[in-house]
Amino acid sequence: MTDVPLLEVKDLSIGFRGSDGAREVVNKVSFTIAEGETLALVGESGSGKSITALSIMQLLQAPPAYYPSGSIRYAGREILGAPDAEMQKIRGGDIAMVFQEPMTSLNPLHTVERQISESLILHRGMSREAARARSLDLLEKVGLQNAESRLGAYPHQLSGGQRQRVIIAMALANEPTLLIADEPTTALDVTIQAQILALLKDLQAEMGMALMLITHDLGVVRKMSERLCVMKDGEIVEAGGTDAVFDAPAHPYTKMLIESEPKGTKDPIAMDRPTVLRADDLKVWFPIKAGVLRRTVGHIKAVDGISISVREGETLGIVGESGSGKTTLGMALLRLQSSEGAIAFRAQDISGLGRRAMRPLRREMQVVFQDPFSSLSPRMSVGQIVEEGLLIHGFGGGAADRAGLVEGVLQEVGLDPEARHRFPHEFSGGQRQRVSIARALVLKPSLVVLDEPTSALDMTVQAQIVDLLRALQTSHGLTYLFISHDLKVVRALADDILVMRDGRVMEYGPCDRIFERPETDYTRALMTAAFDLEVAAADVVNQ
Amino acid sequence: MAAPSSSRFVLSPITRRRLANFRANKRGYWSLWIFLALFVFSLFAEVIANDKPLIIRYRGETYFPILKTYPETTFGGALLTEADYSGPVIRGEIEANGWALYPLIPFGLRSVDFWSWEPLPSPPSARHWLGTDDQGRDVLARLIYGFRISVLFGLALTLVSSVIGIAAGALQGYFGGLFDLVFQRVIEVWQGIPRLYVLIIFASFVEPSFWWLLIILLFFHWMSLVSVVRAEFLRARNLDYARAALALGASDLTIMVRHLLPNAMVAALTFLPFVLNSSITALTSLDFLGFGLPPGSASLGEVLAQGKANLQAPWLGISGFVVLAAMLSLLIFIGEAVRDAFDPRKALA
Numbered sequence: 001m002t003d004v005p006l007l008e009v010k011d012l013s014i015g016f017r018g019s020d021g022a023r024e025v026v027n028k029v030s031f032t033i034a035e036g037e038t039l040a041l042v043g044e045s046g047s048g049k050s051i052t053a054l055s056i057m058q059l060l061q062a063p064p065a066y067y068p069s070g071s072i073r074y075a076g077r078e079i080l081g082a083p084d085a086e087m088q089k090i091r092g093g094d095i096a097m098v099f100q101e102p103m104t105s106l107n108p109l110h111t112v113e114r115q116i117s118e119s120l121i122l123h124r125g126m127s128r129e130a131a132r133a134r135s136l137d138l139l140e141k142v143g144l145q146n147a148e149s150r151l152g153a154y155p156h157q158l159s160g161g162q163r164q165r166v167i168i169a170m171a172l173a174n175e176p177t178l179l180i181a182d183e184p185t186t187a188l189d190v191t192i193q194a195q196i197l198a199l200l201k202d203l204q205a206e207m208g209m210a211l212m213l214i215t216h217d218l219g220v221v222r223k224m225s226e227r228l229c230v231m232k233d234g235e236i237v238e239a240g241g242t243d244a245v246f247d248a249p250a251h252p253y254t255k256m257l258i259e260s261e262p263k264g265t266k267d268p269i270a271m272d273r274p275t276v277l278r279a280d281d282l283k284v285w286f287p288i289k290a291g292v293l294r295r296t297v298g299h300i301k302a303v304d305g306i307s308i309s310v311r312e313g314e315t316l317g318i319v320g321e322s323g324s325g326k327t328t329l330g331m332a333l334l335r336l337q338s339s340e341g342a343i344a345f346r347a348q349d350i351s352g353l354g355r356r357a358m359r360p361l362r363r364e365m366q367v368v369f370q371d372p373f374s375s376l377s378p379r380m381s382v383g384q385i386v387e388e389g390l391l392i393h394g395f396g397g398g399a400a401d402r403a404g405l406v407e408g409v410l411q412e413v414g415l416d417p418e419a420r421h422r423f424p425h426e427f428s429g430g431q432r433q434r435v436s437i438a439r440a441l442v443l444k445p446s447l448v449v450l451d452e453p454t455s456a457l458d459m460t461v462q463a464q465i466v467d468l469l470r471a472l473q474t475s476h477g478l479t480y481l482f483i484s485h486d487l488k489v490v491r492a493l494a495d496d497i498l499v500m501r502d503g504r505v506m507e508y509g510p511c512d513r514i515f516e517r518p519e520t521d522y523t524r525a526l527m528t529a530a531f532d533l534e535v536a537a538a539d540v541v542n543q
Numbered sequence: 544m545a546a547p548s549s550s551r552f553v554l555s556p557i558t559r560r561r562l563a564n565f566r567a568n569k570r571g572y573w574s575l576w577i578f579l580a581l582f583v584f585s586l587f588a589e590v591i592a593n594d595k596p597l598i599i600r601y602r603g604e605t606y607f608p609i610l611k612t613y614p615e616t617t618f619g620g621a622l623l624t625e626a627d628y629s630g631p632v633i634r635g636e637i638e639a640n641g642w643a644l645y646p647l648i649p650f651g652l653r654s655v656d657f658w659s660w661e662p663l664p665s666p667p668s669a670r671h672w673l674g675t676d677d678q679g680r681d682v683l684a685r686l687i688y689g690f691r692i693s694v695l696f697g698l699a700l701t702l703v704s705s706v707i708g709i710a711a712g713a714l715q716g717y718f719g720g721l722f723d724l725v726f727q728r729v730i731e732v733w734q735g736i737p738r739l740y741v742l743i744i745f746a747s748f749v750e751p752s753f754w755w756l757l758i759i760l761l762f763f764h765w766m767s768l769v770s771v772v773r774a775e776f777l778r779a780r781n782l783d784y785a786r787a788a789l790a791l792g793a794s795d796l797t798i799m800v801r802h803l804l805p806n807a808m809v810a811a812l813t814f815l816p817f818v819l820n821s822s823i824t825a826l827t828s829l830d831f832l833g834f835g836l837p838p839g840s841a842s843l844g845e846v847l848a849q850g851k852a853n854l855q856a857p858w859l860g861i862s863g864f865v866v867l868a869a870m871l872s873l874l875i876f877i878g879e880a881v882r883d884a885f886d887p888r889k890a891l892a
Contacts, residue, residue: 334790336786355794360792362790362791362792363792365790367786367790369783369787371783374782374783375782375783375786375787376784377784377801377802378806379806379809379885380801380805388788388793388801389791392793436787439787439791443791
């Protein structure tokens with residue numbers, strides 16, 4: 001190995017020129033990557049980590065982007081401002097990139113074979129047959145099952161994990177010496193994430209390439225990288241060996257990031273508390289219709305015979321991978337999704353109630369949705385959004401009383417009461433989620449269904465929301481139904497846990513028992529994937 | 544912005560911001576004022592362009608010919624018919640025994656200038672600022688009346704067709720399913736009907752009047768907003784905020800009106816200036832073809848038709864075109880500013 005590092009970024013600043021003046025988003029960033037090494041770039045959204053990666057590939061459109069200072073050297077050669085023809089050879093040839101979103105990174109109209117062989121034909125001038133053979137080879141290398149039959153498949157016929165494998169195969173097609181992976185597993189389920197991380201590690205060892213990993217997930221960093229750089233507001237605030245930084249973080253921001261991992265467990269509640277919600281053998285089946293007469297030929301069993309019972313002040317964590325039916329279960333319990341089977345709310349059977357009869361009960365059962373961007377009506381002010389429930393239920397007296405309640409609840413969720421005059425788009429994701437919580441809380445409900453309330457948020461914000469939810473539960477004696485795929489958060493909040501897979505219960509029991517002694521292979525696989533980022537030995541999960 | 548004095552008229556910050564956004568679009572803001580000025584001006588067309596004097600002082604008495612009809616005998620004439628104030632006999636009589644205040648343009652909507660020596664249509668002159676048409680009527684007077692009727696007709700048609708169209712689109716989008724399917728097919732068939740022929744057939748057996756034309760054009764015009772509003776409702780009804788409202792216990796009507804409609808309104812508002820413009824041009828084109836308002840009414844289409852029939856008199860076609868083009872452009876500019884005002888993502892100054 002020579003003294004020249006594979007990639008050397010020095011004093012790099014990146015700015016954007018807009019109509020309102022120029023703005024620097026990355027400020028004097030320096031780091032190096034040696035051959036075969038893994039460097040992690042860690043930071044929250046908006047910290048400039050993806051922009052840095054894109055500038056290495058020279059993929060930022062300039063203008064509006066410009067570089068006030070710095071240099072990017074690949075194998076000793078300056079590539080910042082290199083001519084396009086030269087960059088095209090480097091891109092996809094020497095440096096390859098894997099993007100976050102497997103849904104949109106593939107051309108939906110091209111087959112898998114065409115997506116991979118395109119760059120082979122372009123960069124290496126291979127014939128179609130040779131490219132096909134090489135594509136097959138690559139797909140086997142990235143561990144895609146039934147690789148040969150998948151060559152003719154279109155992206156929509158593959159699962160998220162399979163798509164990400166195809167994308168990695170594309171990136172590896174020309175044997176790059178540096179692979180930049182921008183949040184490669186963020187959009188994937190935990191078990192799939194473990195598989196993809198293991199795959200990246202194997203491939204790196206096998207091909208001897210360097211890996212630049214961009215992520216917000218500290219677990220991934222710890223697992224994968226030798227060195228890390230922590231980015232905040234466009235600057236690298238701390239850099240060093242991964243273990244050293246984790247053991248003794250020097251910068252307060254790094255400390256905060258590490259501490260924002262959800263911790264603690266919930267205090268158990270008294271056994272004599274009344275049952276708030278109970279469901280017996282709940283089923284949500286969606287009919288599959290076929291033929292001219294639209295006869296029902298089968299059912300998609302989104303929720304298939306689930307029984308639960310939640311006491312007052314208790315939190316039931318519902319966990320499972322995407323498509324396991326956990327959100328459908330939550331909606332069915334709120335009677336927002338038609339279902340079969342008895343549902344009892346405070347000893348009253350609500351499964352047969354119509355919409356009108358349900359309305360008085362709606363005040364007591366509220367919901368907070370996952371996506372804080374779509375769950376707030378964009379054309380209503382925060383005050384109107386929070387007040388709406390009060391108006392519907394004639395709750396809270398006159399206009400002045402209602403305004404007082406709205407202000408009070410906004411304060412309680414940690415927002416400035418003046419926020420009520422502003423619109424949702426003026427708030428960050430975490431603040432919007434607080435508005436959602438305020439909307440549910442203003443009605444003084446007894447049951448709140450939380451549908452992935454923290455998954456769209458940054459780590460530090462997630463920790464704040466978890467703390468808020470905990471405090472609110474204690475002060476109001478709330479009962480939570482906490483739907484999440486994030487086992488760490490669930491562990492910090494739940495009394496009981498229901499593990500779902502394909503609409504069925506895999507395991508249901510007290511939180512600590514399930515985390516310490518999982519009984520089924522699936523739960524065990526889920527645990528190892530979530531906490532150790534390891535692929536389970538037994539072949540219990542899908543690809 | 545003036546500070547609101549009474550607490551009843553305090554604008555919410557939202558409304559204030561929308562107003563500020565509207566003002567920020569300078570072109571649209573000025574277009575609104577120009578358009579309003581022109582519209583208000585045209586509402587007083589009878590006072591501005593009329594062949595009757597505003598006030599007459601004759602033999603010690605005061606007359607208001609615009610408000611009241613006086614026979615010729617009042618002013619020393621021989622006939623019991625209404626006095627012809629533009630004729631030299633009455634005019635001379637009044638001037639000899641008092642005075643008269645004439646409007647700015649001393650020609651009305653239908654008044655034919657019998658006392659001009661120019662061949663018809665006559666070119667612009669000090670007497671007729673924009674010339675006359677081939678029946679000797681003052682073009683400027685007819686344009687003022689034509690502008691008024693075009694705008695009023697356009698506004699009425701747009702208002703009624705938007706209310707129907709938005710309601711139909713909202714119901715289809717919200718309830719979806721079979722209702723939507725059937726209704727969409729009905730609209731598609733309806734849209735396939737060649738509207739001009741139907742209008743021509745209609746015009747042949749009803750006496751065309753303002754209200755008849757409004758009803759007939761409404762048959763075809765109400766569909767223009769349906770697809771836009773329907774698409775917005777279809778998309779938004781599955782979003783989390785609609786589900787959140789459902790979880791709050793809101794009724795279908797509340798969700799549609801409070802949550803979905805404001806979001807659909809931006810799309811509808813985007814189209815509204817075009818709907819208004821097409822309403823105006825629909826009337827203009829019917830008038831141009833001669834199937835519109837009853838003969839003799841002032842309308843921009845009729846002026847254009849005259850321009851086509853008298854190519855040797857370019858002032859007819861050019862004046863009609865300029866008025867029509869300016870009106871349509873102003874409306875488009877205003878529409879753009881309205882859209883900016885309702886856009887919550889618009890960068891705020």
